[in-house]
Amino acid sequence: MKREERVVQPEEMKRQEAFIEEIREMPQKPKSYYVVTYGCQMNAHDSEKLAGMLQRMGITEAEERDKADFVIFNTCCVRENAERRALGNVTWLKEVRKNNPGLIIAVCGCMIQEPGMAEKILKQYRFINLAFGTANLHCFPELMYRTLNTDRSVVVVEDRDVIPEGLPIARARKEAAYITIMYGCNNYCSYCIVPYVRGRERSRQPEQILREAEGLRDSGVKEIMLLGQNVNSYGKDLEGGMSFAALLKELDGTGIPRIRFMTSHPKDLSDELIDVMSGSRHILPQFHLPVQSGSDRILKMMNRHYTRDQYLDRVRKLREAVPGIGLSTDIIVGFPGETEEEFRETMALVEKVRYDSAFTFIYSPRVGTRAAEMESQIAPEVATRRIQELIALQEGLQQETMKRFVGTEEEVLTEGLSRRSSESVSGKGRHGISITIAGTVQDVGEILRCRVTGLKNNTLVGERI
Numbered sequence: 001m002k003r004e005e006r007v008v009q010p011e012e013m014k015r016q017e018a019f020i021e022e023i024r025e026m027p028q029k030p031k032s033y034y035v036v037t038y039g040c041q042m043n044a045h046d047s048e049k050l051a052g053m054l055q056r057m058g059i060t061e062a063e064e065r066d067k068a069d070f071v072i073f074n075t076c077c078v079r080e081n082a083e084r085r086a087l088g089n090v091t092w093l094k095e096v097r098k099n100n101p102g103l104i105i106a107v108c109g110c111m112i113q114e115p116g117m118a119e120k121i122l123k124q125y126r127f128i129n130l131a132f133g134t135a136n137l138h139c140f141p142e143l144m145y146r147t148l149n150t151d152r153s154v155v156v157v158e159d160r161d162v163i164p165e166g167l168p169i170a171r172a173r174k175e176a177a178y179i180t181i182m183y184g185c186n187n188y189c190s191y192c193i194v195p196y197v198r199g200r201e202r203s204r205q206p207e208q209i210l211r212e213a214e215g216l217r218d219s220g221v222k223e224i225m226l227l228g229q230n231v232n233s234y235g236k237d238l239e240g241g242m243s244f245a246a247l248l249k250e251l252d253g254t255g256i257p258r259i260r261f262m263t264s265h266p267k268d269l270s271d272e273l274i275d276v277m278s279g280s281r282h283i284l285p286q287f288h289l290p291v292q293s294g295s296d297r298i299l300k301m302m303n304r305h306y307t308r309d310q311y312l313d314r315v316r317k318l319r320e321a322v323p324g325i326g327l328s329t330d331i332i333v334g335f336p337g338e339t340e341e342e343f344r345e346t347m348a349l350v351e352k353v354r355y356d357s358a359f360t361f362i363y364s365p366r367v368g369t370r371a372a373e374m375e376s377q378i379a380p381e382v383a384t385r386r387i388q389e390l391i392a393l394q395e396g397l398q399q400e401t402m403k404r405f406v407g408t409e410e411e412v413l414t415e416g417l418s419r420r421s422s423e424s425v426s427g428k429g430r431h432g433i434s435i436t437i438a439g440t441v442q443d444v445g446e447i448l449r450c451r452v453t454g455l456k457n458n459t460l461v462g463e464r465i
């Protein structure tokens, strides 16, 4: 199916607003809702938008999933595991419905956008009341209205590249907020399904982003996280486009204390961006730079468009420009055809770079991607052994790299009470590493200064200054 061109529709948003008003007045509307989120920060933020719309409909959040009258699963399909878990949990709700016959079950997100999934739901999961894809998130009020007025399943999956503006958002945290700066991805890494389910890259207008950031600043938000599948190519699709580096510079000027972003593609990490980071106070000294593999041949098979040396050059430049920068990465092991030697190249790269953290994955074939068709898929026991070796290496190195913070001063944005003690709070330091310090519930959501005194597992321990 051919994707439609980008559609930005303020009138459409007004139409959806009218459905919200209709639902508010409906006696048969659910009283409580629960959103179950799988996957990445983009999905977490989409869930905040779902919650925002539900609250505007006059439906309140339930404390537990099994007590809600309306449960929506915001799914992910990047890994087979997430998909299986989501479908298992949706099926479990069918049991819950025996005690709550009015329960409405909805499913949305990337999984629904997969080819054939809509048909599968209509045939095999007929107890699902509502299902819609990523391109239909902004139409949720209309779809909900239709669901409340029919006994049949409402399943809508469209292939459109939209930029919805002005959706209500119920933010999960008061002190830190997500801002989506762009949607979709053009890269077609051979293992990844995202471009097929999230569409082509499309950037929000810089003025919209700045307005949102200023509004958050005025409401007391201390940290913003800019989101996109590949934030480094922000603006390339805009007329007279603004680069991501230029956007960051503008945001730096808003006075929001802390600015973070993810995810970055090494091939698009420009010198301009590195320069902006080095001259800024508010852009935090941290960078998530997925490498995926240390082997040039595997990187080529992955369609990543950089070599190992080019990646290492970016790391070197970042470290020169922002000394002590916190670096994290994503790595896939067991990509089709990965030899033992190529896996060793990944291990050697990890040893050389010394990341502060690494998200490691076993390659998971996704139907419709090029890698899923490749020959020489790696045996699960080989991939498992490789990931165990990689995790052991990273854990050992991490303990070493984190020692560089001991004795330094850090600034923590506290997220909550520490899991181990009610007399300490924890949050992220400027370099993206978790820090625990003495504190109470009154300190949650504050930026506190501390001196790092040691480390425990993967967390730094500090003393308040």
Ligand code: SF4
Pocket: 185, 186, 187, 188, 189, 192, 193, 194, 195, 229, 230, 265
């Ligand atoms: S950059 Fe590659 S891995 Fe990331 S979302 Fe796009 S296609 Fe997927």
